[in-house]
Amino acid sequence: MIVPGLSRVMFAPLATLLFLSLNCLAVVSAKIGTLHRRQYFYVGQSYVGQGNSSIADGQMYVEHLIPAKVSQPFPLMMIHGHDMTGTNFLNTPDGRTGWADYFLSKGYEVYLVDQPARGRSPYQRDIDGITSTNTTFIVESRFTAPERFKLWRQASLHTQWPGNGSMGDAVFDHFFASTTPSLESDITTAEKVKAAGSKLLDQIGPVILLVHSQSGQHGWLLGDARPSLIKGLISIEPKGPPFIEAVFSNTPSRKFGLTDIPVTYSPPITSAADLGPVAVSNDSFTCFQQRSPPRKLINLAQVPVLMVTSEASYHAVYDDCSVQFLQQAGVSVEHARLPDLGIHGNGHMMFMEKNNLQIAEDVLEKWISKTIHH
Ligand SMILES: *[C@@H]1O[C@H](CO)[C@@H](O)[C@H](O)[C@H]1NC(C)=O
Ligand SMILES: *[C@@H]1O[C@H](CO)[C@@H](O)[C@H](O)[C@H]1NC(C)=O
Numbered sequence: 051m052i053v054p055g056l057s058r059v060m061f062a063p064l065a066t067l068l069f070l071s072l073n074c075l076a077v078v079s080a081k082i083g084t085l086h087r088r089q090y091f092y093v094g095q096s097y098v099g100q101g102n103s104s105i106a107d108g109q110m111y112v113e114h115l116i117p118a119k120v121s122q123p124f125p126l127m128m129i130h131g132h133d134m135t136g137t138n139f140l141n142t143p144d145g146r147t148g149w150a151d152y153f154l155s156k157g158y159e160v161y162l163v164d165q166p167a168r169g170r171s172p173y174q175r176d177i178d179g180i181t182s183t184n185t186t187f188i189v190e191s192r193f194t195a196p197e198r199f200k201l202w203r204q205a206s207l208h209t210q211w212p213g214n215g216s217m218g219d220a221v222f223d224h225f226f227a228s229t230t231p232s233l234e235s236d237i238t239t240a241e242k243v244k245a246a247g248s249k250l251l252d253q254i255g256p257v258i259l260l261v262h263s264q265s266g267q268h269g270w271l272l273g274d275a276r277p278s279l280i281k282g283l284i285s286i287e288p289k290g291p292p293f294i295e296a297v298f299s300n301t302p303s304r305k306f307g308l309t310d311i312p313v314t315y316s317p318p319i320t321s322a323a324d325l326g327p328v329a330v331s332n333d334s335f336t337c338f339q340q341r342s343p344p345r346k347l348i349n350l351a352q353v354p355v356l357m358v359t360s361e362a363s364y365h366a367v368y369d370d371c372s373v374q375f376l377q378q379a380g381v382s383v384e385h386a387r388l389p390d391l392g393i394h395g396n397g398h399m400m401f402m403e404k405n406n407l408q409i410a411e412d413v414l415e416k417w418i419s420k421t422i423h424h
């Protein structure tokens with residue numbers, strides 16, 4: 051008789067050997083981390099008529115990780131950025147422990163999502179719009195090996211990526227394999243994440259929300275839509291700066307400040323043009339802010355925010371503008387500039403770089419325990 055559970059155990063060494071010969075990084079990662087239970091579910095789908103039947107669209111994949119002993123009152127919900135999926139926060143591409151495991155080890159439940167139309171969240175070609183994918187050039191020059199391209203001043207300080215950050219290096223190849231096509235429209239993406247994310251918060255909140263890069267925008271939108279369900283917002287190099295692109299182009303963008311779709315201002319706006327924007331310059335950089343007197347982001351202002359910026363990322367150039375914009379709009383934001391805290395050499399993908407756990411412990415967890423109370 052074959053007992054399914056038993057046969058799996060018996061064959062485990064064989065499977066391990068096969069894996070080892072194919073790919074030793076995967077085996078290393080299988081042996082590290084925090085023991086936990088896992089559950090997945092989908093949230094936010096709607097049925098869309100197709101002929102005389104229906105398909106589902108807009109649903110978001112959610113992975114719920116539960117440590118053996120939950121000792122923290124609020125779970126962490128993490129949303130990845132452009133080109134990425136929830137795998138960002140599992141193990142690192144070189145097989146070390148990621149941020150999800152770190153927080154599990156501290157007694158937090160963790161929710162990881164794949165944004166709608168990406169990864170394990172189904173993409174419906176006829177409804178969701180076109181997708182695009184970043185090339186190795188973009189990924190190497192902006193994220194994994196900026197020190198070789200020096201597209202901005204701080205890039206040469208980058209030292210924390212494991213490996214040389216370029217094609218042919220096993221860690222880079224692993225990471226690049228995990229990148230995925232993303233919807234080209236930031237507006238559609240924002241609408242979809244806001245809709246599914248609000249439903250998820252209604253189901254699991256209150257949470258501590260962690261966002262990165264593209265999902266920086268989603269953090270502001272969810273904080274606006276569900277302020278009482280977000281105890282704290284950790285924003286890792288959120289998409290910015292306000293009102294305009296920077297470093298790689300200077301086209302107008304994010305016409306509602308840090309978002310492409312409306313957020314709640316007080317006094318209310320009738321159109322995005324009511325916000326200004328006006329240029330505020332110093333010797334080295336021009337930020338755009340609201341015209342005076344500034345309106346307040348009254349909902350988001352109820353959520354304490356930690357913004358984290360690394361030393362060598364292109365965000366080091368302009369995240370200060372985003373902080374100033376939020377403060378001007380009445381949002382309580384603390385800015386952790388990693389070099390000021392003695393943490394050097396990181397880039398935009400800090401949660402998978404060599405010192406990822408130091409950042410989690412010395413910056414994120416420290417801020418949570420200082421700021422968020424029951
Ligand atoms: C629905 O449409 C399909 C394809 O046109 C057809 O084969 C099927 O019989 C229809 N079903 C019903 C319940 O009308
Ligand atoms: C490439 O990545 C950047 C940064 O995440 C993003 O803003 C951009 O839209 C991406 N481009 C494509 C073509 O996917």
Ligand SMILES: *[C@@H]1O[C@H](CO)[C@@H](O)[C@H](O)[C@H]1NC(C)=O
Nearest residue numbers: 198214215216217218219220
């Ligand atoms: C990175 O390392 C790989 C593997 O050793 C090598 O093939 C590649 O040429 C290196 N790239 C750079 C830019 O150093």
Ligand SMILES: *[C@@H]1O[C@H](CO)[C@@H](O)[C@H](O)[C@H]1NC(C)=O
Nearest residue numbers: 332334335337367368370371
């Ligand atoms: C100029 O402004 C930028 C963006 O706000 C900021 O990062 C930088 O530190 C400022 N420079 C000086 C000299 O104040």
